[in-house]
Amino acid sequence: MPHTKARRGYLSSTFTCLCPRCREGKLFKNPLKLTYKGNMEMNRVCTVCGQPTEIEVGFYYGTGYVSYALTVAMSVVTLLIFWMTVGLSAQDKRFFVWVGLNAALLIILQPWIMRLSRSIWISWFVKYDPEWETDLLPETTA
Ligand SMILES: [Zn+2]
Numbered sequence: 001m002p003h004t005k006a007r008r009g010y011l012s013s014t015f016t017c018l019c020p021r022c023r024e025g026k027l028f029k030n031p032l033k034l035t036y037k038g039n040m041e042m043n044r045v046c047t048v049c050g051q052p053t054e055i056e057v058g059f060y061y062g063t064g065y066v067s068y069a070l071t072v073a074m075s076v077v078t079l080l081i082f083w084m085t086v087g088l089s090a091q092d093k094r095f096f097v098w099v100g101l102n103a104a105l106l107i108i109l110q111p112w113i114m115r116l117s118r119s120i121w122i123s124w125f126v127k128y129d130p131e132w133e134t135d136l137l138p139e140t141t142a
Pocket of ligand 1: 019020021022023024025046047048049050051
């Protein structure tokens with residue numbers, strides 16, 4: 001089957017919250033906003049290939065672990081950046097400046113982290129199907 005469109009990679013489709021099966025359809029109904037309202041509304045099925053986004057009831061309960069891991073990883077990165085640019089010392093309160101800045105950053109990024117967590121989570125259960133246009137949807141247990 002020849003494809004005219006360039007195929008998206010795993011990372012770019014996951015980070016932009018696209019359907020893991022076709023890498024074309026959007027998982028979420030609304031564009032990302034800084035307000036919490038409407039950010040987590042998902043399309044029930046992928047608007048492009050029909051892949052259900054909630055594979056079973058409570059499918060996304062496990063995303064708490066993903067967002068926790070993302071939060072920890074981002075905190076490590078901001079600490080390293082802070083350490084290399086501002087520096088850390090036991091003699092002053094620079095560490096607490098980082099704690100405050102990091103907390104503010106994580107709060108601002110929370111809607112994005114929550115969406116990314118779901119996108120990563122579903123990408124572990126739904127495999128990319130290069131022939132999604134012709135293949136039938138696999139049987140789901142939902
Ligand atoms: Zn799709």
